[in-house]
Every structure is written in C-alpha cells, then in structure tokens.
Amino acid sequence: MIKAFDEIVKYAKEKGPKTIAVAVAQDADVLNAVNNAKNLGLADAILVGDKEEIEKAAASCGVDLSKFTVIDERDKAEACRKAVGLISEKKADIVMKGLVDTAIILKAVLAEEAGLRTGNVLSHVAIFEVNGYDRLFIVTDAAMNIAPNLEQKKQIIENAVKVAHAMGNVEPKVAVLAAVEKVNPKMQATLDAEALVEMNKKGEIKGCVIGGPFALDNAVSVEAAKHKGIDHPVAGHADILMVPQIEAGNMLYKSMVFFARANNAGIVVGAKVPIVLTSRADSDIAKLNSIAIGVLMANN
C-alpha cells in the first residue's frame, strides 16, 4: 500500500500523461501545480479563464504560458462550463477547479448537457498525509454532499473505496464516524453507521471492511480504542473516515491542513472523469498531489 504522496506521484507518472481542463485558471498555485505536473510528465493542461489574469498570475510565479493552450473566458460560470465541455469534446481527461467557488464548478459538472453524470452519486474524497499516522488516509465527504442519506452514504463509501484501490490499498478499512461509538437512536449518524456495517457484512458494500460507529479517536488510535474496550479490525487503523455531513468533513479537512500541517489532495469521483477539487487556499503541492490522484483515477 502506498504510504506517502511522493510515492503516489511516482506511481501516477507511470499512468500519465493525461490532459487537464482547468476551470478559472488565474491562480499562481494552480499554475505552479499544472506546470510541475507537465514537467513531471504527469499531465498537460488547457487553461480556461480570464487570459489577462492568467498572464498576470503566470508572471507572478514564473510559469511559461507558451507551453499551454489558453481559452479566454472572463465569466467564471462560463469558464467552468467550457472546461467541462472539453471532456465531451475528447480534448481533456480530467477537470480541475481553479479560482472559483466549489458550488459553481460542481453545478457545471452536474449539468445534464455536460454529459458527465453516470447515475451514481458524485462525492468528494480528500486524502491526507499527517505526521504520527502510519498511512495516507481518506476523509469523505468534506465538499460536495451536504447531508447525505443512507443510500448516498453507501455510494460515498464506494467512491472512496475506488480511490483507495487505485492507490494500491486492496481492502481499505472504513470507519463510519459519529460522536460516540455506541448506537444511539437519537443520533442518526450512529444508526446509519450500524446499517452500513450490516450492508458490508451482507456483501452489499464490497472491497473494504467497514466499522462503526466510531468517534474519531477510536478510528485512528489503537490506544484510544483499547481504552474504550473496542476490539475491531478497523479500530485504530482506519484508511477511510466517513463523516456524517459536510460540516464535520470540511472542519476535519481544514483542521488537518491548518493545525496539523498535513500534506493533502482532493478529488470528486463518481462522474465519467475525475474532478480535481481542492480548497482555493490549499498549496500548489496539494494541487499537484490531487492531479496525481486524478491521473490514477482517470485510468479506472
């Protein structure tokens, strides 16, 4: 199993290069990331956005724009629509969010005419490398599904499991998070966790081992799990943390980046192609890691 992002980048290089359609590309971190991806042989990029602003951003970070195709579009929603359109035109394999609100690019991806929907739930998968934890781990869904129901949670897990498989983890351990580790009928997250564990036991969710409900400490710390008397293969060893709703996931994501200084990546899966989707505040390294995951998923 791959344990660090530099290994992911190496692995993705074997699967590349792919072409990325960048929506609203006028951002120095985005340009640095695609430029590094190009230099590494991971991916080429088509930059869609305000050409003047893209030129300014490129000048600020020393990126040579002559290596890339630029499509001039000042309106952000329209730039997203055009970037997504490059997929159906078969000119790109991956979409990437640039300097634009997450909801705007996701609406462009979901639009019927974009042709990217598959009938399945699309969901966000964030990957973290943090000091003190012995593996890369996934948090889902921190950015797309606001308050998923049980069926949506099932598909959110399946999407994350596909990403874990692409990263070389053949049977990821999934912890369904709640505030407590005992089922409490007043806490929907615990009831859903119990149901998801049952679906996994019956073979309705495959390719992973699901445990829960778990509070976060039991999912990631063997000592904490032992202390609470929890004996489960997932306890203390989670590869995937499934949160009950977007606020919990988003706060966990941002606390990893800003408090724990984690190295990270983010991607939306479930559509016909992967959507590289990080926070605008994430670094160029996070964006490059995300491109690498996108390249792995574009081959699935």
Ligand SMILES: CCCC(=O)SCCNC(=O)CCNC(=O)[C@H](O)C(C)(C)COP(=O)(O)OP(=O)(O)OC[C@H]1O[C@@H](n2cnc3c(N)ncnc32)[C@H](O)[C@@H]1OP(=O)(O)O
């Ligand atoms: C973590 C780093 C980055 C961040 O911090 S992100 C910040 C937080 N994230 C956000 O603000 C985005 C949260 N999500 C949203 O705003 C919305 O759910 C989202 C994704 C924009 C969709 O909103 P709307 O366009 O209003 O969607 P809607 O509910 O009216 O549905 C339109 C059609 O799309 C479908 N749809 C919506 N979400 C889907 C999903 N996850 N998977 C598959 N299909 C989905 C929905 O069923 C509907 O289909 P139809 O047109 O009825 O056939």
